Amino acid sequence: MWRTAVLLALCAASPARALADDAGTLLSDDTWNYRSTGHLAVDGGLVVGFPAALPTGMSVGAGAGVTVGDALTWGARASWVTATESSLPWTVTQSDLRLRVTGGVQTRPGRGTIGLRLGLGGTMVHETRMRNQGMRAGLTGSELETSAFALLPAADLDAVVALHIAGPWLLMTSGGPSLDLHGGTLHGGWSAELGVAWQP
Amino acid sequence: MAAVSRAAIIAAGAALAGCGNLSGFGGSVPPLATVHVQVTGDLASVQVPGPGAPKLAAALVWGAQWLTEPLCVLPTSDASVQALIAAGCRDAFGFVPDRVAVNVPLGPDGTAELDLLDLPAADVMVGDVTARVAYASVVIYDDRDGDGTLTLGRASRLGGRDDGRPDDSGVQTTDVVYAASFVSMTQPDRRLAFREGGFDRAAAFYPRAGCGDPLPSFSIVSAGGFSAQAALAAELAGQLPPEDPSACLEQPADTPVTVAYRAPGPLRELACEERTLDSSIRYREPPADPIDLTSRTDACASVPDFGTGQAKGMTQYVVSGRSDDSCVGLTHYVLRGCRNDPLCEQPQWDITKTPPSWWRCSAQAPQ
Numbered sequence: 054m055w056r057t058a059v060l061l062a063l064c065a066a067s068p069a070r071a072l073a074d075d076a077g078t079l080l081s082d083d084t085w086n087y088r089s090t091g092h093l094a095v096d097g098g099l100v101v102g103f104p105a106a107l108p109t110g111m112s113v114g115a116g117a118g119v120t121v122g123d124a125l126t127w128g129a130r131a132s133w134v135t136a137t138e139s140s141l142p143w144t145v146t147q148s149d150l151r152l153r154v155t156g157g158v159q160t161r162p163g164r165g166t167i168g169l170r171l172g173l174g175g176t177m178v179h180e181t182r183m184r185n186q187g188m189r190a191g192l193t194g195s196e197l198e199t200s201a202f203a204l205l206p207a208a209d210l211d212a213v214v215a216l217h218i219a220g221p222w223l224l225m226t227s228g229g230p231s232l233d234l235h236g237g238t239l240h241g242g243w244s245a246e247l248g249v250a251w252q253p
Numbered sequence: 254m255a256a257v258s259r260a261a262i263i264a265a266g267a268a269l270a271g272c273g274n275l276s277g278f279g280g281s282v283p284p285l286a287t288v289h290v291q292v293t294g295d296l297a298s299v300q301v302p303g304p305g306a307p308k309l310a311a312a313l314v315w316g317a318q319w320l321t322e323p324l325c326v327l328p329t330s331d332a333s334v335q336a337l338i339a340a341g342c343r344d345a346f347g348f349v350p351d352r353v354a355v356n357v358p359l360g361p362d363g364t365a366e367l368d369l370l371d372l373p374a375a376d377v378m379v380g381d382v383t384a385r386v387a388y389a390s391v392v393i394y395d396d397r398d399g400d401g402t403l404t405l406g407r408a409s410r411l412g413g414r415d416d417g418r419p420d421d422s423g424v425q426t427t428d429v430v431y432a433a434s435f436v437s438m439t440q441p442d443r444r445l446a447f448r449e450g451g452f453d454r455a456a457a458f459y460p461r462a463g464c465g466d467p468l469p470s471f472s473i474v475s476a477g478g479f480s481a482q483a484a485l486a487a488e489l490a491g492q493l494p495p496e497d498p499s500a501c502l503e504q505p506a507d508t509p510v511t512v513a514y515r516a517p518g519p520l521r522e523l524a525c526e527e528r529t530l531d532s533s534i535r536y537r538e539p540p541a542d543p544i545d546l547t548s549r550t551d552a553c554a555s556v557p558d559f560g561t562g563q564a565k566g567m568t569q570y571v572v573s574g575r576s577d578d579s580c581v582g583l584t585h586y587v588l589r590g591c592r593n594d595p596l597c598e599q600p601q602w603d604i605t606k607t608p609p610s611w612w613r614c615s616a617q618a619p620q
């Protein structure tokens with residue numbers, strides 16, 4: 054109800070205010086201008102992807118990164134995602150902290166930025182395993198729940214698309230395949246990110 | 254910038270070193286409970302000759318909540334009905350299997366470890382979600398069919414008239430039970446209990462009145478048993494038959510369960526499940542042709558109406574299964590009635606005026 058009231062109030066008030074004072078308008082000719090002179094971009098957003106060490110599921114979390122450079126770039130990224138999946142005996146929660154050193158290439162057609170980014174580093178996985186029905190059966194301690202850490206060598210290859218929106222702000226999305234080494238075998242997956250970037 | 258590079262190098266090095274041990278969905282699954290079984294006695298003294306060396310195994314069997322049919326418990330002075338009850342009724346206070354949860358081969362030293370990887374399902378538990386319980390019997394058997402599990406048989410049932418139910422041969426099981434921790438409430442027993450929430454002491458599910466409550470979750474409980482007379486007297490008084498408190502035990506689930514070899518005859522029903530659990534009976538229309546009574550016991554009995562007078566002297570013809578069937582059971586025939594009620598007002602069949610020529614019970618007046 055209150056949202057409807059606010060919307061109606063804005064619709065009613067905006068034309069009158071625009072007529073009364075051009076300098077105070079929400080949108081002007083300069084609103085969508087952007088500036089992109091810097092070689093540094095900082096971004097962050099929502100991350101989804103395949104869990105690093107689970108055979109199924111989708112991890113969801115947040116990530117951030119910094120990119121330096123023009124046509125050739127380098128930087129660092131970090132993201133934290135978590136997934137909970139179940140089998141008959143287990144409920145497994147894995148939280149992945151992905152740390153990458155990145156390098157890539159990019160071009161800037163118009164307001165956009167298109168690039169390819171390779172990330173190398175490690176994924177720190179924290180696993181919690183809960184024995185299903187264990188609590189009802191009276192299990193305690195390690196019979197009921199176990200946890201473990203692992204650091205897995207990993208690599209990502211992401212396509213990056215960014216669009217300058219206004220001023221130093223960009224809408225940014227990226228995604229692509231990922232690999233990690235777990236238990237002596239390569240474990241394939243994918244990850245994607247949707248967020249905003251700040252490029253002064 | 255140098256610091257960032259150094260951190261990245263350290264992280265990469267640690268990653269390449271590879272540390273930690275994730276399990277995911279893999280690895281061994283710890284059991285929710287383990288029942289330790291020890292068998293005593295001399296198998297050779299009770300062994301039934303079989304086709305080969307016995308393949309002894311231990312099974313954990315969850316019990317069903319079952320009520321016997323009235324004919325099997327109502328007192329009668331008719332010798333033919335008594336013989337029929339002896340031939341076709343299972344122990345009214347016996348343990349009735351519902352589901353086999355675990356099977357493991359019995360070790361040469363007569364021990365077995367029964368690992369329970371799942372809780373009993375809701376349908377084998379009695380009570381509501383705030384207070385429910387399940388009981389299981391440890392059964393030692395010869396796995397003669399070699400299928401790795403205790404095969405539960407089911408009584409056969411004779412057919413009815415042509416357009417009625419055909420013969421139901423039931424399920425014949427060749428597995429032979431040699432020992433069990435819980436055979437009947439009229440004998441000392443030792444059972445695995447799984448209790449969730451509270452415990453309803455008024456529940457008549459394999460009751461242990463006078464004993465302590467089963468421990469929360471899994472436990473091994475014991476009772477000394479009560480006599481059938483005491484049970485019927487308690488039933489008439491609206492109570493549960495009392496147990497001797499000195500024979501009661503409530504122990505942790507890892508307490509060993511010791512069972513002794515016994516002659517398999519009285520244990521036969523431990524490998525027999527029931528079609529219906531609520532004492533309801535399925536009646537059949539007598540076939541036109543005579544019934545093959547080879548190895549069967551039959552009798553004419555009055556239709557029980559529990560003193561309401563509704564039966565008006567109506568009789569039923571009841572036939573037991575064959576003496577060599579693995580499970581006992583009864584087939585009921587009435588000249589008039591419905592499949593689930595011989596006293597129904599709108600009968601599905603009524604041949605009281607034209608009973609089959611072989612009908613050996615008293616002629617019944619048309620309703």
